[in-house]
Amino acid sequence: xxxxxxxxxxxxxxxxxxxxxxxxxxxxxxxxxxxxxxxxxxxxxxxxxxxxxxxxxxxxxxxxxxxxxxxxxxxxxxxxxxxxxxxxxxxxxxxxxxxxxxxxxxxxxxxxxxxxxxxxxxxxxxxxxxxxxxxxxxxxxxxxxxxxxxxxxxxxxxxxxxxxxxxxxxxxxxxxxxxxxxxxxxxxxxxxxxxxxxxxxxxxxxxxxxxxxxxxxxxxxxxxxxxxxxxxxxxxxxxxxxxxxxxxxxxxxxxxxxxxxxxxxxxxxxxxxxxxxxxxxxxxxxxxxxxxxxxxxxxxxxxxxxxxxxxx
Ligand code: FES
Numbered sequence: 001x002x003x004x005x006x007x008x009x010x011x012x013x014x015x016x017x018x019x020x021x022x023x024x025x026x027x028x029x030x031x032x033x034x035x036x037x038x039x040x041x042x043x044x045x046x047x048x049x050x051x052x053x054x055x056x057x058x059x060x061x062x063x064x065x066x067x068x069x070x071x072x073x074x075x076x077x078x079x080x081x082x083x084x085x086x087x088x089x090x091x092x093x094x095x096x097x098x099x100x101x102x103x104x105x106x107x108x109x110x111x112x113x114x115x116x117x118x119x120x121x122x123x124x125x126x127x128x129x130x131x132x133x134x135x136x137x138x139x140x141x142x143x144x145x146x147x148x149x150x151x152x153x154x155x156x157x158x159x160x161x162x163x164x165x166x167x168x169x170x171x172x173x174x175x176x177x178x179x180x181x182x183x184x185x186x187x188x189x190x191x192x193x194x195x196x197x198x199x200x201x202x203x204x205x206x207x208x209x210x211x212x213x214x215x216x217x218x219x220x221x222x223x224x225x226x227x228x229x230x231x232x233x234x235x236x237x238x239x240x241x242x243x244x245x246x247x248x249x250x251x252x253x254x255x256x257x258x259x260x261x262x263x264x265x266x267x268x269x270x271x272x273x274x275x276x277x278x279x280x281x282x283x284x285x286x287x288x289x290x291x292x293x294x295x296x297x298x299x300x301x302x303x304x305x306x307x308x309x310x311x312x
Contacts, residue, residue, distance in 0.1 A: 001022075001028075001029075001089070001090055001091075001092070002023065002087045002088070002089050003020040003021060003022060003023070003028075003061070003087065003088055003089075003090055004020065004021050004022070004023045004085070004086075004087055004088075005018055005019070005020060005082060005083065005084050005085060005086045005087075005088055006019045006020065006021045006060065006084065007019040007084055008082060008083055008084050011064055011145040011146065012142060012143050012144055012145040012147070013142045013143050014066055014067050014068075014143060015064055015065070015066050015067070015113060015143070015145045016064070016065050016067060016079045017062060017063070017064050017065075017145075018062070018063050018064075018065065018078075018082065018088075019060050019061075019062050020060060020061045020062070020063070020088060020090065021059060021060050021061075022059075023087065025059075027058045027059065028058060028059065028060070028061060029092050029093060030055070030058065030093075031051055031055050031061070031093035031095065032055050032093075032095050032098060032099070033055050033098075033099050033117070033120040033121040033123070033124040033125075034050070034095050034096075034097035034098055034099060034117045034120065034121060034187070034213065035050070035051050035055070035093040035094060035095035035097075035117070035120070036048045036049055036050045036051065036093070036094060036095070036097075036117065037049055037051065037061060037063065037090045037091055037092075037093055037094075038090065038091035038094075039063070039078065039088060039089070039090050039091075040088070040089040040090070041074045041075075041077040041078040041081075041082070042077055042078070042081040042082060043073065043074075043077045043081075045072065045073060045074035045077065046074070047074040047075065047078070049063040049064075049065055049116070050063065050064075050097075050116035050117035050120070050189070050213070051063060051093060051116070051117070051120055052064050052115070052116040052117070052119040052120050052146075053119075053120065053123070054120065054123040054124065054127065055120060055123075055124055056124075056127060061090070061093070063116065064113065064115075064116045064145055065078055065079055065113075066112070066113040067079040067080075094262075096213070096262040096263035096267070096268045096270075097117055097187070097189070097211060097212075097213040097263075097267075097268075099121055099124065099125075099185075099187070100185045100209075100211075103183070103184060103185040103209075104131065104183045104184065105130070105131040105132060105182070105183065105184035105185075106121070106125060106130070106131070106132035106133075106184055106185055106186075106187060107132070107133055107135070107177060107178070107184050107185070107186045107187070108121055108122060108132055108133070108134040108135070108187050108188075109134075109135045109137070109174065109186065109187065109188040109189075109190070109194070109198060110134065110135070110136045110137065110188075110189055110190055111137045111138075111188075111189070111190020111191050111194035112137070112138055112139070112143070112190055112191060113145070113190075114188075114189035114190030114191070114194070114213070115136055115145055115146060115189075116189075117187075117189050117213055118134065118136075118187065118189055119146055121187060122134055122155065122158070122159075126154050126155070131184075132158060133158055133159075133160070133177075134150075134155075134158060134159045134160070135160050135162070135172065135174065135177065136150070136159060136160070136161045136162070137161075137162050137164065137171075137172050137190070137194065138161070138162075138163055138164075139163060139164060139165060139166050140163050140165060140166075141163060144161065144163070147161070160172075174197065174198065174201060175201055178198070178201040178202055178205070179201075181202075181204060181205040181206070181209070184209070185209045185210075185211065186198070186202060186205065186209060186210050186211065187211045187213075188210075188211070188212050188213070189212070189213040189214070192214065195212050195214055195267075195285055196285070198210075198212070199212070199285050203288075207288070211267075212267040212285045213263070213265075213267060214263075214265045214266065214267050214285065222244055222245045226244035226245070226302060227244065228241055228242065228243045228244065229241075229242055229302065229303035229305070229306055229307065229308065230242070230306065230307045230308075231248050231251065231252070231298075231303070231307075231308050231309075231310060232277075232307060232308065232309040232310070233252070233257060233310065233312045234276055234309055234310065234311055234312065235311075235312060236257075238255065238257065240252060240255050240257075242302070242303070247264075247298065247299055247300060248296075248298040248299075248301070248302075248308075248310070249261055249264070249271060249298045249299045252298070252312070257312065259271055259273065259298060259312055261299055263299070264299040264300075265299065265300060266283055266284030266285055266286065266297050266299060266300035266301070267284070267285050267286065268286070269286040269297070271297055271298050271299045272286070272287075272295055272296075272297060273295065273296055273297070273298050273310050273311060273312060274294060274295060274310065274311035275293070275294055275295055275296045275308060275309075275310055275311075276309040276310060276311055277307070277308070277309035278303055278305040278306075278307050278308035278309055279303065279304040279305040279308075280292065280296040280301050280302070280303060280304065280308060281301060281302040281303055281304045282296065282297070282301050283297075283300040283301045283302065284297035284299075284300055284301055296308065296310065298310065298312075
């Protein structure tokens with residue numbers, strides 16, 4: 001869809017809000033809390049951005065974009081070269097971070113720009129009168145998007161905002177929050193170290209109650225030490241080279257093979273595949289330690305051995 005930028009303005013230091021509407025004022029396809037759009041920036045790069053407005057709104061999509069000069073250029077290009085009145089090409093909303101319908105309560109944990117899907121969730125839970133607590137961890141008040149709104153009556157008593165001033169010594173201690181598993185579901189979105197910390201603190205929770213969202217894709221997950229390896233599809237015997245910066249899933253698709261996927265960032269579990277031989281370099285947040293020898297998430301994980309044989 002080509003949507004009109006109705007408003008574009010800073011929401012905090014380094015964070016810009018874009019409100020997108022249909023050029024003819026038509027209703028937009030519905031979305032649910034936790035959904036994201038894939039947005040094409042003016043230079044053609046495709047990036048995923050979570051919707052942060054209330055899913056009940058059918059006339060607009062709102063995304064918050066962190067201008068990341070250390071990133072791959074998509075966010076900087078979008079922020080610097082997109083203004084009100086422009087047309088922006090976006091995908092239909094997609095959700096790999098759905099709120100559990102039947103959960104009796106929610107623990108929402110957002111780190112920095114990870115607040116975006118969590119805001120849509122908090123708005124929805126407010127509207128439905130459901131119980132939740134939001135822990136929002138940022139560097140400083142200036143880098144905290146939605147600060148004024150979260151101080152409002154609607155969020156009163158439901159939100160803890162913590163600033164670490166960029167020093168890990170000041171990190172918020174989530175252990176008292178997560179120590180005792182309850183019936184609540186945990187939703188966490190933020191930088192990788194926060195996701196890993198929450199995963200480590202929730203190993204004793206039911207796996208189905210813990211939900212992560214990360215926008216790390218194969219290219220963003222690239223490491224300098226990455227090497228080419230071969231993936232062997234056991235059903236056909238096909239041998240496929242996987243170069244650095246390309247995921248197993250992408251390499252398979254290029255050769256005409258596909259597999260179910262959703263988040264493509266190692267957080268949802270949809271692409272879970274049996275590993276029949278070889279040693280995987282696991283980069284997902286889904287697999288438990290005891291599952292790692294026999295399974296692999298092919299959207300982000302790579303190989304430590306020259307070859308992986310997978311059950312596809
Ligand atoms: S598609 Fe979600 S973990 Fe791979």
